[in-house]
Amino acid sequence: MIFKLVWESLRFRPVRTLLSILLIAVPVTLILTLIGISRGFLDDSRKRQEGVGADVIVRPPASSFIGFNGAPISDKIVDLVGKQPHVVEATGTVVQPIGGFDSITGIDLTAFDRMSGGFEYVHGGPFHGPNDIIIDTYFAEQRHVGVGSNLKLFNHEWRVTGIVEPGKLSHAFVDLASLQDLTDQQHKVSQIYVKLDSPGNANAVAAELKKLLPDYPIFTRQEWESLISVNNIPLLATFIHVIIGIGVVIGFAVVSLSMYMAVLQRTREIGILKSLGASKRFIMNLMMWEALSLGFGGTIVGIVLSFGTRAVMKAIVPASLPQAIVPDWWWIAGLIAIGAALLGALYPGWIAVRQDPIEALAYE
Amino acid sequence: MNERASAGAIIEVRDLRKTYGHGSAAVHALRGVNLRVQPGEFVSIVGPSGSGKSTLFHIIGGLTPPTAGSVVVAGEDISAIGDSGRTKLRRESVSFVFQKFNLLPNLTAADNIRVALSISGRPIDGFQKDFEEILRMLGISERLTHKPSELSGGEQQRVAIARALATRPAILLADEPTGNLDSRNSLAVLKILRSLNDRFGQTILMITHSSEAAQYGHHIVHMSDGCITERSAVVPPGDAI
Ligand SMILES: Nc1ncnc2c1ncn2[C@@H]1O[C@H](COP(=O)(O)OP(=O)(O)OP(=O)(O)O)[C@@H](O)[C@H]1O
Ligand SMILES: [Mg+2]
Numbered sequence: 001m002i003f004k005l006v007w008e009s010l011r012f013r014p015v016r017t018l019l020s021i022l023l024i025a026v027p028v029t030l031i032l033t034l035i036g037i038s039r040g041f042l043d044d045s046r047k048r049q050e051g052v053g054a055d056v057i058v059r060p061p062a063s064s065f066i067g068f069n070g071a072p073i074s075d076k077i078v079d080l081v082g083k084q085p086h087v088v089e090a091t092g093t094v095v096q097p098i099g100g101f102d103s104i105t106g107i108d109l110t111a112f113d114r115m116s117g118g119f120e121y122v123h124g125g126p127f128h129g130p131n132d133i134i135i136d137t138y139f140a141e142q143r144h145v146g147v148g149s150n151l152k153l154f155n156h157e158w159r160v161t162g163i164v165e166p167g168k169l170s171h172a173f174v175d176l177a178s179l180q181d182l183t184d185q186q187h188k189v190s191q192i193y194v195k196l197d198s199p200g201n202a203n204a205v206a207a208e209l210k211k212l213l214p215d216y217p218i219f220t221r222q223e224w225e226s227l228i229s230v231n232n233i234p235l236l237a238t239f240i241h242v243i244i245g246i247g248v249v250i251g252f253a254v255v256s257l258s259m260y261m262a263v264l265q266r267t268r269e270i271g272i273l274k275s276l277g278a279s280k281r282f283i284m285n286l287m288m289w290e291a292l293s294l295g296f297g298g299t300i301v302g303i304v305l306s307f308g309t310r311a312v313m314k315a316i317v318p319a320s321l322p323q324a325i326v327p328d329w330w331w332i333a334g335l336i337a338i339g340a341a342l343l344g345a346l347y348p349g350w351i352a353v354r355q356d357p358i359e360a361l362a363y364e
Numbered sequence: 365m366n367e368r369a370s371a372g373a374i375i376e377v378r379d380l381r382k383t384y385g386h387g388s389a390a391v392h393a394l395r396g397v398n399l400r401v402q403p404g405e406f407v408s409i410v411g412p413s414g415s416g417k418s419t420l421f422h423i424i425g426g427l428t429p430p431t432a433g434s435v436v437v438a439g440e441d442i443s444a445i446g447d448s449g450r451t452k453l454r455r456e457s458v459s460f461v462f463q464k465f466n467l468l469p470n471l472t473a474a475d476n477i478r479v480a481l482s483i484s485g486r487p488i489d490g491f492q493k494d495f496e497e498i499l500r501m502l503g504i505s506e507r508l509t510h511k512p513s514e515l516s517g518g519e520q521q522r523v524a525i526a527r528a529l530a531t532r533p534a535i536l537l538a539d540e541p542t543g544n545l546d547s548r549n550s551l552a553v554l555k556i557l558r559s560l561n562d563r564f565g566q567t568i569l570m571i572t573h574s575s576e577a578a579q580y581g582h583h584i585v586h587m588s589d590g591c592i593t594e595r596s597a598v599v600p601p602g603d604a605i
Binding site: 001002004005008009011012268269271272273274275276277278279280282356357358361 | 422425427428448451452453454455456459460462466467468469470471475478479480481482483484527531
């Protein structure tokens with residue numbers, strides 16, 4: 001019967017109910033979108049690293065994860081690495097951030113093709129001149145460009161010569177030498193990708209390279225991919241915690257306000273229930289079940305909305321911020337929303353419990 | 365005091381006082397009320413506005429504690445049982461019928477009755493047949509699926525009576541049950557209360573402003589200024605001359 005009371009109360013004030021649910025859904029969507037974007041971005045990065053086909057990666061001394069601070073590695077090191085036993089190919093790349101989450105990558109196309117197995121061209125073909133650029137389908141979609149289009153990136157006019165299937169290192173590629181010239185970093189690279197005669201030699205070669213280049217962080221592909229995680233992106237974990245905190249506060253405030261209004265509106269009903277012998281626990285239960293329903297409704301709506309934000313992300317920025325759907329976070333976001341809702345119902349519930357039944361019955 | 369009468373009483377009020385507020389703002393709603401009601405009695409309570417009738421009901425029904433005096437209802441000493449004890453009293457022994465019906469507006473008539481049953485935690489099982497008879501007597505069997513807003517005042521009050529009786533209370537407290545009804549519906553409600561008393565021996569206390577309505581009880585208690593001033597037996601119409 002308590003469920004019927006809760007249900008009828010929610011049904012009887014549909015605007016309040018729907019508004020509360022929608023407002024609780026906001027932080028749920030926020031959390032799921034944020035987690036989804038982080039995970040989508042990381043998965044995408046990992047996949048693209050995998051697409052390079054390197055077995056070992058050499059990073060610049062004192063480099064932070066993912067952040068690229070110019071191109072501090074001399075290409076003499078690339079040659080040195082290339083001469084080590086078991087090394088089939090060593091190629092340097094230059095990564096140039098172009099704002100937001102995007103970057104263009106300078107590659108030695110021949111070496112890169114050998115290492116990665118070559119690009120799959122959807123339209124056009126490889127770059128030839130210093131101002132040519134190859135982009136992947138996501139990037140083309142996001143920037144609305146095709147083969148032959150001009151593309152202004154990093155204060156430079158590029159001509160699109162080819163559009164390729166995504167999944168290899170970057171979304172946009174230009175000739176290594178021309179990017180080095182453009183950024184005034186002749187004979188320098190951002191990192192070195194190393195392909196071996198057999199992936200099974202990765203650990204041994206990485207160990208040898210560490211002896212050879214003690215200042216350089218060196219990773220096997222496996223180590224490198226495992227580093228692509230939330231905790232290794234500066235401030236991301238903190239940011240996620242802040243958003244979760246905001247979610248709790250919003251959920252708490254919404255339910256608190258909504259339940260408080262409901263208690264005031266229902267003063268008389270609560271008086272009636274008390275005159276019928278409803279105990280404090282009964283009244284509190286009523287409020288808690290109602291809050292729980294609102295929290296649950298908000299969770300469901302929030303999950304549905306996270307599919308909506310994904311669709312929006314996909315339509316606007318398919319290359320920069322791919323958003324994953326994260327079912328393993330649904331229940332966490334749900335617990336946060338419901339917990340906040342229950343917390344929010346405590347004070348209004350206490351007000352309801354404390355109400356004098358005679359005054360409540362006299363209430364108009 | 366007659367010990368045997370006292371032992372048999374279902375309501376025993378002695379020197380009951382109730383004061384609202386403090387100091388100069390204090391209102392002495394009850395100033396030493398004594399009242400004894402036997403099981404199966406139907407008592408009408410009359411008196412001018414503000415004389416403390418509702419306050420007396422609120423105390424007997426466990427909605428508010430007395431300031432002083434002793435009140436024993438259905439074997440429970442109300443001044444000694446505290447808030448949860450009074451909740452239990454309302455749940456198990458006493459039911460209210462109010463002037464303003466006080467049905468839960470978003471529930472159907474049937475659900476209003478079910479809520480009371482659910483709160484009382486008392487299954488209707490053995491009482492089902494009697495309760496169906498009560499519903500027939502109230503004439504609302506056909507109206508149970510409707511919400512209060514779809515019912516007339518008279519129907520709402522009869523649903524409220526059904527709700528009050530569904531939990532088989534020892535005592536029914538009706539505070540101006542006909543106050544919001546026209547004369548035809550008032551008459552119907554009064555007859556129902558009277559036959560509930562005749563047929564099931566339901567103990568009823570009823571506050572009324574109408575001296576005609578008061579005649580439906582066995583006794584009429586007159587209140588004035590927080591005191592009971594007179595208690596008189598109603599003379600059955602056949603015995604009058
Ligand atoms: N909660 C309260 N706080 C302060 N004073 C109150 C309160 N309830 C009742 N009173 C006062 O107590 C006195 C008795 O009130 P009560 O409601 O018992 O009278 P009544 O006989 O039922 O009157 P009526 O016929 O108008 O319903 C009145 O003076 C009233 O103003
Ligand atoms: Mg009154």
